Amino acid sequence: MAVKLRLMRMGKKKQPTYRIVAADSRSPRDGRFIEIIGHYDARRDPSVIKVDNERAVHWLQNGAQPTETVGKLLTLSGAMAQLKGEPMPEGAEQFDKNAAPAEPEAAAAGAES
DSSP states (O other), rough: OOOOEEEEEEEEEEEEEEEEEEEETTSSSTTSSSEEEEEEETTTSSSSEEHHHHHHHHHHHHOOOOOOHHHHHOOOOOHHHHHTTTOOTTTTTOHHHHTTOOOOOOHHHHHHH
Protein backbone atom coordinates (compact mmCIF):
# COMPACT_ATOMS: atom_id res chain seq x y z
CA MET A 1 0.00 0.00 0.00
CA ALA A 2 1.45 3.37 -1.04
CA VAL A 3 0.92 5.93 1.70
CA LYS A 4 0.72 9.67 1.06
CA LEU A 5 0.77 12.54 3.54
CA ARG A 6 -1.81 14.93 2.14
CA LEU A 7 -4.43 17.55 2.94
CA MET A 8 -8.04 16.60 3.63
CA ARG A 9 -10.48 19.47 3.18
CA MET A 10 -12.78 20.24 6.11
CA GLY A 11 -14.88 23.22 7.17
CA LYS A 12 -17.84 25.00 5.66
CA LYS A 13 -18.51 26.11 2.13
CA LYS A 14 -16.08 28.93 1.16
CA GLN A 15 -14.31 28.54 4.55
CA PRO A 16 -11.88 25.66 4.16
CA THR A 17 -9.61 24.26 6.82
CA TYR A 18 -7.47 21.22 6.22
CA ARG A 19 -6.36 18.15 8.13
CA ILE A 20 -2.95 16.72 7.38
CA VAL A 21 -3.49 12.97 7.12
CA ALA A 22 -1.67 9.78 6.23
CA ALA A 23 -3.82 8.01 3.63
CA ASP A 24 -3.61 5.32 0.99
CA SER A 25 -2.74 7.05 -2.27
CA ARG A 26 -5.72 5.38 -3.99
CA SER A 27 -8.28 6.73 -1.48
CA PRO A 28 -10.34 9.82 -2.38
CA ARG A 29 -9.13 13.21 -1.13
CA ASP A 30 -11.74 13.45 1.62
CA GLY A 31 -12.19 9.69 1.99
CA ARG A 32 -10.68 7.05 4.20
CA PHE A 33 -7.42 7.86 5.98
CA ILE A 34 -5.05 6.02 8.29
CA GLU A 35 -4.11 8.73 10.79
CA ILE A 36 -4.55 12.46 11.41
CA ILE A 37 -1.14 14.09 11.74
CA GLY A 38 -2.15 17.74 12.12
CA HIS A 39 -4.22 20.58 10.75
CA TYR A 40 -3.76 23.70 8.65
CA ASP A 41 -5.90 26.85 8.54
CA ALA A 42 -4.77 29.08 5.69
CA ARG A 43 -7.56 31.64 6.16
CA ARG A 44 -6.24 32.94 9.48
CA ASP A 45 -3.68 35.71 9.55
CA PRO A 46 -1.02 34.39 10.13
CA SER A 47 -1.81 30.86 8.92
CA VAL A 48 -2.15 28.21 11.62
CA ILE A 49 -0.08 25.06 11.13
CA LYS A 50 -0.17 22.37 13.83
CA VAL A 51 1.71 19.16 13.07
CA ASP A 52 2.59 16.20 15.29
CA ASN A 53 6.20 16.07 14.08
CA GLU A 54 6.87 12.76 15.81
CA ARG A 55 4.12 10.99 13.83
CA ALA A 56 5.03 12.80 10.60
CA VAL A 57 8.65 11.65 10.90
CA HIS A 58 7.42 8.12 11.66
CA TRP A 59 5.42 8.02 8.43
CA LEU A 60 8.22 9.59 6.38
CA GLN A 61 10.72 7.03 7.71
CA ASN A 62 8.33 4.25 6.72
CA GLY A 63 8.14 5.45 3.11
CA ALA A 64 5.14 7.80 3.03
CA GLN A 65 5.42 10.45 0.32
CA PRO A 66 4.20 13.97 1.16
CA THR A 67 2.37 15.98 -1.48
CA GLU A 68 4.03 19.22 -2.57
CA THR A 69 1.94 21.40 -0.24
CA VAL A 70 2.28 19.08 2.75
CA GLY A 71 6.04 18.92 2.15
CA LYS A 72 6.21 22.71 2.47
CA LEU A 73 4.08 22.63 5.63
CA LEU A 74 6.29 19.93 7.17
CA THR A 75 9.35 22.06 6.40
CA LEU A 76 7.75 25.02 8.19
CA SER A 77 6.77 22.89 11.19
CA GLY A 78 10.27 21.42 11.50
CA ALA A 79 9.37 17.79 10.73
CA MET A 80 11.68 17.64 7.70
CA ALA A 81 14.58 19.03 9.75
CA GLN A 82 13.82 16.51 12.48
CA LEU A 83 13.81 13.71 9.88
CA LYS A 84 17.28 14.76 8.67
CA GLY A 85 18.57 15.16 12.24
CA GLU A 86 18.99 18.93 11.98
CA PRO A 87 17.93 21.42 14.67
CA MET A 88 14.37 22.82 14.54
CA PRO A 89 14.01 26.01 12.45
CA GLU A 90 13.26 29.39 14.06
CA GLY A 91 9.62 29.80 15.04
CA ALA A 92 8.70 26.11 14.69
CA GLU A 93 6.57 24.85 17.57
CA GLN A 94 6.33 21.27 18.79
CA PHE A 95 2.72 20.05 18.71
CA ASP A 96 1.55 18.33 21.91
CA LYS A 97 -1.68 16.35 21.59
CA ASN A 98 -2.25 16.32 25.34
CA ALA A 99 -1.79 20.06 25.88
CA ALA A 100 -4.90 22.15 26.39
CA PRO A 101 -5.64 24.49 23.47
CA ALA A 102 -4.41 28.02 24.07
CA GLU A 103 -7.05 30.71 24.36
CA PRO A 104 -6.93 33.41 21.70
CA GLU A 105 -5.39 36.61 23.00
CA ALA A 106 -8.45 38.68 22.11
CA ALA A 107 -10.73 36.44 24.18
CA ALA A 108 -8.32 36.54 27.12
CA ALA A 109 -8.03 40.34 26.94
CA GLY A 110 -11.83 40.71 26.77
CA ALA A 111 -12.32 38.48 29.82
CA GLU A 112 -9.99 40.59 31.97
CA SER A 113 -11.88 43.85 31.37
